[in-house]
Amino acid sequence: MSGYERLPESAPVAPQPKGIGCFRSTAGRSDFVSAYRDGMSVLPPVEEERTVRTAFGRVTAYRFGPPGEDPIVLLSGRQASTPMWRANIPGLLRHRTVWSMDSIGEPGATAQSARLTGPEDQARWVDEALGELGLDRVHLLGVSIGGWLATQTAIHRPTRLASVVLLDPAVTFAPVTWKMIVVSLGSAIPGMPDALRQKLLGWISGGARADDSVPEARLISTAMREFQQRQPTPSQPKLEQLQAITAPMLVILAGSSIIHDPAKAAARARQLPGAQVEVWPGRSHAINGEAPEEIATRVGKFLSELPERDNA
Template sequence: MADGVGHFRGDEAFAHFEAVYRDGMATLPPFDARFDVPTSFGTVRAYRFPGPGPATPVLLLPGRNAPTPMYRSNLPSLLARRTVYTVDLLGEPGMSVQTVPITDADDQARWLDEALVGLRLDRVHVLGTSIGGWAAVNLAVRRPGRVASLVLLDPVMTFDGIPPKILLASLALTVPGVPGVIRRRVLSWVSGGADVSGLVMEARLIDAGTTDFVLEIPAPQRITESQLRSLDIPVLALLAGRSVMLHADRAADRARKTLRHGEIEVWAQASHSISGEYPEEIAERAHRFWDRVDG
């Protein structure tokens, strides 16, 4: 395996992750197309979930160590009104296959833009959660043109930095050999005390990703104020009041001061797992936002 390329720890690790991933996909609504899109940095796995009518489609970008199945709670209500595409982030655990090192934020935007070209998405609303929110903004500021709008769910390294304590805790999710009970305790803390037992699909998926896969992508560079000011598209940011990944009020203040077309809300009772905690409410808010953008 080339240096700087994310990979599974071995055949047994891939088989374990694939089984969990397959179980997760079985919980989703049916997709009508699966794609393996070639890019300059590897092949990107994407799915299309059909919705009614010709409205501008939506692209979902997942969080760290949590590919497409993490959106099982969100897809039904989103599909009620729009076609939805999902991708497994390149360099993260999933069915995308990285072959060339991703060295910086420009590379991150490039592969995602090339994937949109391959999917023939000339105009798309992008919804990103956590690191997926950062990826969405990074794409929009570096490769503008295809992104019609952004919906950001508690995005990291976008409106606020990651607190030092979470950087230390994250070692439990990345260092090999950390006991599963400790990994689950950290994941529960990040998720606002949620149940992260092996019975919860999202928890199984993240746990498999952290144990079976080696991340080689660089840490995300914080989005600058000048980059945020440059965004000339509508942005809806839903920030979690109980998030441990950012300070919601501080992030909201920075977003309101820098975004030209921003709608910023702090959902006081939400944790960093906001996407799974409020799927119906997020869909209702997002649909109103997208309808207004398209109208």
């Protein structure tokens, strides 16, 4: 039985100890499970599924494509999980084996068991999960808060990282805007009409449709409604921490993102030695779904140009 089929038995439901993310109710969890399963059903075939233990809970990871050295490992955004990568996995598979891990503290096929107290804990679970999966050298690719998580891993647990790719990372190079705060707080209010929640999600994606006809939109909308986030508020890394990162880094910022000021984020990112930083005009914070082929092509070029010792 697959992890997402086991999800009803493994995902916690309220009440839970302080700091443990959970679903508000059994019924809410069932709604999410349905959305998750539907989302997984439209992905490329899962070639391998693993559930591994970390100090903060069990992590479920999926492999797409044949086994290969130095794979791409995906870290999802807030209130999201593996199905959000529907548009991206096929293109990325042209360049590498792809793994996706459902994050601890987020809704998905994971089971948090201990409180996350800060960035060091976040980086630790990523590193421990990679180790348990036997992935000693990876290209970590994160979007939104997954980009923040990838950055924290590069700061605190960089040993396994061959490179880092960030897609419009949140709280990494610039503060979150008031618009994003409104979306985050408003969309998570219990009892909010789905139409209004979808309208807020559409604001993030530059006005694109974000209703239940789109599997990943349904997944995130259901998670916002039914899942209680209990993680520490992410903090922006200090400039000296960012500048100390040694892993090769590609930063792609969305020119029309509402999560931060793209120009300010780019200016700070360009202070990192050796980082490749690009602002893509007209793209929203939902850049991974808007430009999957462009992202796959750019990531492939980035990986192919790494120095020999960093290039599988």
